[in-house]
Amino acid sequence: MDCAGRLSLNFLLSVLVLGLITSTVSSQSILQIPGNRKIIKDDVVWCESWKFTVETNDAGVWESVPEKCGEFVKDYVTGDRYPSDSEAVAEKSLSYATEKVKLAGDGKDAWVFDIDETLLSHLPYYALHGYGTEAFDETSFDEWVYMAAAPALPASLKLYNSLLKLGFKLVLLTGRSESQRNVTVENLLKVGYKDWERLILRGPSDSGTLAVVYKSERRKELQLGGYRIHGCSGDQWSDLMGDPMAKRLFKLPNPMFREISSSRTEKDLLILLSSHALLIELLDRFSFWQN
Numbered sequence: 135m136d137c138a139g140r141l142s143l144n145f146l147l148s149v150l151v152l153g154l155i156t157s158t159v160s161s162q163s164i165l166q167i168p169g170n171r172k173i174i175k176d177d178v179v180w181c182e183s184w185k186f187t188v189e190t191n192d193a194g195v196w197e198s199v200p201e202k203c204g205e206f207v208k209d210y211v212t213g214d215r216y217p218s219d220s221e222a223v224a225e226k227s228l229s230y231a232t233e234k235v236k237l238a239g240d241g242k243d244a245w246v247f248d249i250d251e252t253l254l255s256h257l258p259y260y261a262l263h264g265y266g267t268e269a270f271d272e273t274s275f276d277e278w279v280y281m282a283a284a285p286a287l288p289a290s291l292k293l294y295n296s297l298l299k300l301g302f303k304l305v306l307l308t309g310r311s312e313s314q315r316n317v318t319v320e321n322l323l324k325v326g327y328k329d330w331e332r333l334i335l336r337g338p339s340d341s342g343t344l345a346v347v348y349k350s351e352r353r354k355e356l357q358l359g360g361y362r363i364h365g366c367s368g369d370q371w372s373d374l375m376g377d378p379m380a381k382r383l384f385k386l387p388n389p390m391f392r393e394i395s396s397s398r399t400e401k402d403l404l405i406l407l408s409s410h411a412l413l414i415e416l417l418d419r420f421s422f423w424q425n
């Protein structure tokens with residue numbers, strides 16, 4: 135066969151392969167009906183949509199990853215997407231810190247970090263517990279925490295060090311209890327975190343308080359102490375919402391775990407009802423219905 139013949143054969147083969155791929159993809163996931171586009175949801179599409187509702191907090195209260203999304207979540211957190219999403223959040227955080235924040239230089243420019251699934255990763259624990267498909271077991275999770283073996287989230291460690299270099303005071307505000315202070319410090323230092331301004335843990339009087347209430351109260355104390363909270367990074371909306379809020383909020387991905395207080399008291403609910411988070415939600419809904 136001459137050169138021109140080989141070229142046209144290659145071209146024909148390429149068209150055939152491309153056609154095959156296109157028809158396979160479209161027959162698996164999308165059915166095009168003239169004038170009425172219909173989406174056939176296979177498990178991956180369903181789980182991707184489920185993850186979207188989790189990350190945007192549209193899912194509300196949920197306790198474990200749906201059984202059929204176990205493999206999907208495993209692929210997400212062990213593949214390239216999770217580190218890539220984490221890096222994207224860290225890059226946006228650093229852009230804001232460098233381009234939009236003017237530090238006063240008085241030692242009061244603060245950035246608040248959550249710890250679990252924000253600075254430290256518990257993937258090794260979740261790998262042994264179905265990547266979130268099993269109901270959360272506080273006892274076995276605490277045993278893991280006491281091993282001080284959680285690795286750093288690489289993107290967060292990089293951001294942490296960059297913010298430190300820029301002159302931010304870094305405050306670590308965690309739902310862990312005061313009794314876990316030593317092991318928390320040990321784990322943080324072991325994986326490279328250092329020179330934080332404060333490490334705030336739940337004291338005995340915070341026991342049973344909703345995370346959003348407890349974290350808001352601590353941010354209020356920081357504010358009363360003269361700190362300006364420019365940014366807040368966390369994997370749960372309860373790390374970020376509530377009055378006072380940081381000027382910018384950075385939500386890290388986490389499709390494995392939703393923080394729920396098991397002891398929601400009447401007092402907690404009353405405080406929550408007056409919280410900034412709920413007020414914003416109500417105003418948003420009000421303006422939605424007005425439009």
Ligand SMILES: [Mg+2]
Pocket residue numbers: 248249250251252368369370
């Ligand atoms: Mg967390």
